[in-house]
Amino acid sequence: MRAIRVTTFGGPENLKLESDLPIPSVGKKEVLLKVSAAGVNPVDTYIRNGTYARLPTLPYTPGSDAAGIVEEVGAEARPGQTCLIHGASGAVGLAAVQLAKAMGLRVIGTAGxxxxxxxxxxxxxxxxxxxRQDGYVKDIQDAVGGADIILEMLSNVNLQKDLDLVNAKGKVMIIGCRGPIEINPRSTMGKESCIMGVNLMSASDEEFKEMHCMLSAGMKVGWLEPKVSTVYPLGEAKTAHHDVINNQGTQGKLILDTTK
Ligand SMILES: NC(=O)c1ccc[n+]([C@@H]2O[C@H](COP(=O)([O-])OP(=O)(O)OC[C@H]3O[C@@H](n4cnc5c(N)ncnc54)[C@H](OP(=O)(O)O)[C@@H]3O)[C@@H](O)[C@H]2O)c1
Structure with a gap:
């Protein structure tokens, strides 16, 4: 490939156009971009001179802004992937729909x-x-083929369906589980798919801080809006506990209003 290379820090004469450089291989979280245009910034000259605080290892290709065409996507590159939120009408599901959409995913949701x-x-x-409709798994397959990521709210009912729906190298994230289920582990082999448990309570302090920053930024900017279905006075905590576990036809979060 063609690229400018710098082998020695110094003046602009050190910018050498080379035409036979190897195309870089793509890491798991990287994309390979065929660059059509590259921005030139003052900082590029500081780095080229070798006077900038953080310098790349020589030889290097200058530039940090680029526009072009994505030619290859690493195994974990996310925007553009399809995410199935299996149980999207509940408190977790409706938040997940908004977060997944904000991350550029194609979002498929289910509700009852x-x-x-x-x-x-x-x-x-x-x-x-x-x-709750017979044949809905086939309808999802017909519509989108499968999903790269599945967020599962009732894995004791749906895990085998998820393993059938997940794409090659895809992930099924177990968020909700109310009992055991029999699955065929073979379903994971051909696709090298992965089942992963998720537990909010296992998040580290760092992860909680990160989540807090992201959620508050989302609410400030407006792409994240809490979805509340029912507000109970504090004295009706018993009813709320009954409803949260027995509700069918969920439409968001149940809240206790401590001022009432
Ligand atoms: N792992 C964690 O860290 C974590 C954190 C929070 C919550 N959870 C768990 O995640 C689950 C969801 O929590 P939530 O607060 O969103 O509960 P929720 O508000 O009660 O929502 C339950 C969701 O499950 C759906 N559902 C019901 N039957 C289903 C089926 N057969 N297939 C797929 N979805 C179905 C409901 O849809 P319809 O009512 O429309 O049918 C609704 O969307 C719960 O089990 C909860 O304990 C786990």
């Missing part, structure tokens, strides 16, 4: 009622299916 499906769609999902 028309009202829930409408809410999931309004919240930003590209497509919504009814997880």
């Amino acid at each position: 009622t028309k009202e829930g499906m409408d809410l999931v769609k309004e919240t930003g999902a590209d497509l919504v299916f009814n997880h």
Whole structure:
């Protein structure tokens, strides 16, 4: 490939155009960009001179702004992937729809009622299916093929369906689980898919800080809006506990109002 190379720090005469450089290989979290245009910044000259505080290892190609075409995507590169939120009408699901959308994913959500499906769609999902309707897994397959990431709210019911739906090298994230389920582990082999448990309570202080910053930024900018379905006076805590576990037709978060 063609690129400018600098082998010695110094003046502009050190910018050498080379035409037979190897194309870099793509790391797991990288993309390979065929650069059509590159921005030139004052900092590029400081670095070239060798006077900047942080210098690259020689030889290097200058520049930090680039525009072009993505030719290859590393195994964990995320925008553009398809995310299925299996149980998207609940508290976690509706937040996940918004977060996944903000990260540039194509979002498929499921809900168990028309009202829930409408809410999931309004919240930003590209497509919504009814997880109480026979044949919905096939409908998802027909519509999108499969999903790269599945966020699963009821894995004791859905894990085998998820293993059938997940794409090659995809991940099924277990968020909710209310009991055991029998699965065929073979479903993971051909696709080299992965099942991963997720537990908010296992997050580190650093991760909590990171989440807090992201969520508050989202609410400030406006791409994240908490979805509340029912507000109970504090004295109705018992009812809220009953509802959170028995509700069907969920439409967001249940809240206790401690001022009432
Ligand atoms: N791992 C963690 O760190 C973590 C954190 C928070 C919550 N959780 C767990 O995650 C689960 C969801 O929490 P939540 O607060 O979102 O609960 P929620 O508000 O009660 O929502 C439950 C969701 O599950 C859906 N659902 C019901 N039957 C389903 C089925 N057969 N297939 C797929 N989805 C189905 C409901 O849809 P419809 O009502 O529309 O049918 C609804 O969207 C719970 O089990 C909770 O304990 C885990």
